[in-house]
Every structure is written in structure tokens, then in C-alpha cells.
Amino acid sequence: MQSDFITRVDNVRIVGTNQAPTSVTITDGVITAIGENTPVAGEILDGEGRWIMPGLWDQHVHFAQWAKTFTAVDLAAARSARECAQLLADAAKANPPLRGGAVVGMNYQGVLWDPAPSVALLDEYTGDIPVVGISMDYHSAWMNSAALHLLGLAARDGVVQEAEWFDIIPTLEALPQEDADAGLRKAQADAASRGVVGVRDFDFSAAHRSWPARSERGLQSLRIQAGFYPGELDGVIARGWKTGDQLDEAGLVHLGPLKVIADGSLNTRTAYCFHPYPQGGHGVLSVGETELRELLTTAHRHELRAAIHAIGDRANAVVLQAFASSGASGSIEHAQLVRASEIAQMADLDLIASIQPAHLLDDRDAAEVLWPGRTPYEFAGLVAAGVRIALGSDAPVAPLDPWLAISAAVSRALPGDPPWHADQLLDASVAVRASIAPAMEATAPDHGALLHPAMPADLAIVEADPLHPAGADVAEQAANLRAMRVYATVLGGRLTHLA
Secondary structure, eight states: OOBBEEEEEEEETTOOOOOOHHHHHHHHTTEEEESSSOOOOSSEEEEOOEEEOOOEEEEOOOOHHHHTTTSEOOOOOOOOOHHHHHHHHHHHHHHHOOOTEEEEEEEEEEEESOOOOOOHHHHHHTTTTTTEETTTSSEEEEOOOOHHTTTTTOOOOOOEEEHHHHHHHHHHHTTTOOOOHHHHHHHHHHHHHEEEEEEEEEOOOHHHHHHHHHTTTTSSSSHHHHHHGGGHHHHHHHHHHHTTOOOTTTTTTTEEEEEEEEEEOOTTOSOSSSSSTTTTTOOOBBBBHHHHHHHHHHHHHTTTTTTEOOHHHHHHHHHHHHHHOOHHHHEEEOSSOOOOOHHHHHHHHTOOOEEEHHHHHHHHHHHHHSSOOOOOOOOHHHTTTOEEEEEEBBBTOOOOOOHHHHHHHOOOOTTTTTTTTGGGGHHHHHHTTTTTTTTOOOOOOSSSSEEEESSSOOOOEEEOOOOSSSOOOHHHHHHHHHTTOEEEEEEETTEEEOO
């Protein structure tokens, strides 16, 4: 095509309907007509009978950290601490870091390893080259002595985790590297190739400040809701910003919610729970109840939405009480283990459950050991209670791939495995609809038309109808959703991907 901007898409079928192929007209980045083949000036894209739908959103990402996966060492294959250390050592030898930099690996899952990751073991394999291995859940990092020294951290025996780790992430990302935008460009292109038009970014390095500059540098393939953390709250208030305010000239970056991390994670045994873990302890409440309530009260007073990380059932109970007493609006991020009483309260408060279905594919074994006898990831229970849901990935914890999230919600299983807690399966239409709007605009699933005039021309053209996936059973439907091929992605009338 001669131009990236298109004014009409012809010969496409609207997902969820049995209608014959039609056309969608776009004017100034907005859908202005459906089914009217009036002459238009500009480029016309032929959908060749494919299906058209709103573009997808990933409602929870850490984009800079996800972008690093396109350049970091992949540690997912490691089955022991020594295997992981060897992968990092091999990478350090093959590609030594720039002076003042470090070798970074990602995605190891070591909660059940024996021996556990230790500084001494990593030193044995990697020597004096600074090396950092980041856990799959992104709540901890395994560093050798050289990396601890480089990042200004105290010597220790084990991993760096939770608040101490989160605080050091911006320093790690600021270390010298050859092309700081290389991973970002690849990550944006990869997201667009999956039909993604927007993300809600909880980058640990102040997304609301970094994204306007990235947009000016031409990183404009996605819409961004840029979240921020409590340390940035006073500055946001001083500027008079409210959630939803535009932050860049291109109109792609908007202020997202205040993000607060209330507890830890399952795989570090720091998710805050009513029942003790088999090894002892109830996890960690990362922010006090009084402080959390004050943060939400302040956010509400200044028209700022809140997104609160809560994984354990006790953390969810604390967070819901803070929302109730403050009057704040927003979402609970993860909501992995929630009691029935808190699910009902979430619905009463009209809070959004921002969930990441792909996590259960990795966590089911650990959950059976660490949360025995309980039902995590209660997706169907949330929907049945009237809770609005929004799907995401928590990339880099899981890949930024809405089709993976949708498939996991539909099947709750890896290929060939039976569904885990099968009573919590989501219908495909519910999972898809929970992936097509920004989380702060999420609505309860319904059966209304997905496309209509006056909505932004943020579109995905796909090879099959995801609302009615082919397949004789859930497993086959999930497989077809996971393998969904995206022909084109359109952002405000501009092509960001064309197969």
C-alpha cells in the first residue's frame, strides 16, 4: 500500500455476526460508516473475507521490562539453580556486557529448586562479570556479587526481592546498553502483530514520564495508559493531572491509574494469605492498611483511579476494605485467590478485576503445593457475581499476547492437560470482550455489537471469528484461539501491522 493510513476496509465480516462481508469506512481515525460503499479518497484495504473486530488491549504490562525479553537471556528452560547459573555464565562468556553494564536473564522459576539460588553458587559460575537473573513472576532477582556491587546493594546469601528489588529496577534499566530503544521497537511491533492496539503500562520506571518522550521518538504503534506509583503521586497532583489526561502530542499516551503493590506473589511465598504456607508464614503485606487507605483517599480526591496489586486472599480483603472506606474507583490487579465474600464485595463496589489467565498455566503446580484445597483464579465466579473483568498478561511474567490469555481463560490448561478447576472456565465471548477495551472503560460482558460508527478505528482483522471459535470441545476451541492469525492491525486508521 502507498500509505499507512486507510479510509475503508472492504470485504470483511464483523465478528459475532452471521452477516455477509461488508465494509468499514474510516474518517480522521474514527469509524464513520459500516456497510456503505460510498466513494472515499485514500487507501482501501481488502480484507478478503476475513473477520474484523476492535483491536485488543493488554490491561496489565510492565512494558520496558517486557521489551527487555527481546534482548535478555531466556532462562525458562532451567530446571535447577545450577542449570540457570550455567545459562547465565554461557551468555556472559559469549556476549560480555558493555563497560558498566550487566548480563540480564529472565524467566527462571526457582521456587521449588533444591538447592535454592544463592549468591555463592552464581559467583562460582559467573565470576566477576555482573549477572542478574530475574524470576518468572518478576518479584525477585538472583544476582552475583559483582551485580550486587554494581547496583549498590548490600552483600547477601539469597535473592533480592519485593520492595528492594522493585526500587532497584530503574537503576538496572539505566545501565549502559547499545540501543536503548531496540527492545521497545521490537516489543511494539510484536504486539501489533497480535492485534494489540493498547496497553495499560505499570512500568517500574515511571511510565507516565517515559512514554511521552518515546512517542516523540516515533514509538507510536500502541495507545498507552501510563500508570504511576505512590512515589510519583505528589508530582502528578501538583501538575493537576487526572486519570485519562493526554500526555503526548500524538494523543496516544494518557495518564493511567495509581498503582500500589499490596502484597507479594505465589512463587516467592509472599502473597498475603489467611492460611499459612506449608513452610510457614502468611506472606507479606507490602503496604500498611492505614497507608493504603490514605493513598486511595488522596487519589479519589484528585480524580485519580487506583490499580491495587493483590494476590493472596488476605491481601484482597485488606484492599477491598480500603476501596470501600476511601470511595476510590479502579481495579484489583491479579485477584488470584479471593474468598466468596470478597468477590461479592468487589461487585458491590463496581471494581474491575484485572486478571492474567496465562499465569495459571505456570502456577498450577506451585498453587497445589502452596495453596492446597483452595480454588485460585476464580474467573467464572467473578463473572457470575457481576464483577467486571479485564484480561492482561502482566508481561514479562507472561507473554504480551491476548490470544494466549483468552485461550488460557477458555481452557485453564496446557495442551493435552485436563482443565484445572474446570468449573471456572470462561466462555470465549466473555474472554474476548474482556480484552477489547481499556480497563478503565471496561463493561460487563454483553451481546451488543462490537463495532459501530463513532468509535475509534482501532481494529484487528483476523482469520476466524473468535467469539465463535471452531472446535468440537473446549480444548480444540482454545487451541484455535491460541493460534489465531492476525492479518492486519489498525490504530486510529493507521496500519501498524499487515501480514
